[in-house]
Amino acid sequence: MSPNATDSxxxxxxxxxxxxKQAAGYAGEAIKGAAGAAGDEVRLGKAQVKSELADSALAGLAAVEQAGAASREQVDALMDKGRxxxxxxSDLIRERPLASFGVAFAAGWIIAKLARGGDK
Structure with missing residues (x-):
């Protein structure tokens, strides 16, 4: 008996x-393999991110310490300039006491005028 169309x-x-069924099995295995590889990559990436964040925190702390030293240097420089x-x-006042008195008097008078002018 030869196979008919229905049997074929x-x-x-x-x-x-x-x-x-075989293709679905292979696809499942491929997905499991990809998920495993992706999980490994995620763990590696997480470790790298933690490492970089720790390095960033250390660099930030070092910068804060240096900022304190730099601000002290700036304050010292300003104090030296002020001195x-x-x-x-003082030297100018000793050399020209009358001129210094006149400048101080004029500055006081101008400041008083400006202060009174704002009260009106």
């Missing part, structure tokens, strides 16, 4: 189903 159809559909300015003002 059943055979071909059975074979197609078998191939689909120099006071010394030069």
């Amino acid at each position: 159809l059943k055979t071909n559909l059975g074979e197609a189903g078998s191939h689909l 120099d300015l006071l010394e030069s003002a």
Whole structure:
């Protein structure tokens, strides 16, 4: 008895189903492998991020410590400039006491005028 069209159809559909089942199994294995590899990459990336954040925190702390030292240097420089300015003002006053008194008097008068002008 020769196979008829219905039997051939059943055979071909059975074979197609078998191939689909194998393809689904291979796809599942591939997805599991990809998920495992992705998990490994995520763990590696997480470790690298933690490392970089720790390095960043250490660098930030070092910068804060240096900022304190830098601010002390700036304050010292400003204090030195202030002392120099006071010394030069003292020298000028000693050299020209009348001119210094006149400048101080004029500055006081101008400040008083400006202060009274704002009260009106």
